[in-house]
Amino acid sequence: MLPYAPPRPVTLNINGQSHTLQLEPRVSLLDALREVAGCTGAKKGCDRGQCGACTVLVDGQRINACLTLAVMQEDREIITIEGLAQGDSLNPLQQAFIEHDGFQCGYCTPGQICSAVALLEEARQGHASAATPDVRQPLPLLTDDEIRERMSGNLCRCGAYSNIVAAIRDVIEREGGV
Incomplete structure (x- = not known):
């Protein structure tokens, strides 16, 4: 003992x-x-x-x-x-997850959103992933494959992956890239 x-x-x-x-x-x-x-x-x-x-x-x-x-x-x-929210204003990723139905049962959603917040910051800082085509070059606009790779540590038993990628993609495009 x-x-x-x-x-x-x-x-x-x-x-x-x-x-x-x-x-x-x-x-x-x-x-x-x-x-x-x-x-x-x-x-x-x-x-x-x-x-x-x-x-x-x-x-x-x-x-x-x-x-x-x-x-x-x-x-x-x-x-x-x-x-993540600022008062009554949701974080852009929280709002995008709602707009793109990036959740089904919602159990994984808090972890997915926190991971997506970090994903965007990592990309802004130029961090490469296993899906980055050429780590010697500046990071291009994140592709869907790149987003999926960077989110691969977060599982969704309901299978809302395409909606999660769409939500992240939407935030990237609204912000004019990463």
């Missing part, structure tokens, strides 16, 4: 607000967000980092919240689906 590790204060910056939570050191970020901080948007799908339902942004990078400990995220900026 593992030795008991008592809860200790852990301060997390979640969606722009500081939260001091009493957490046992082995609590995942996902469980801390959902069960202690009340941010239930990120979902527990596989709890093994294979489905992407728990995707959140940490310092602008997408991560699977089920695969990291909450104590490891102190002094970092955590953004969940709840933190």
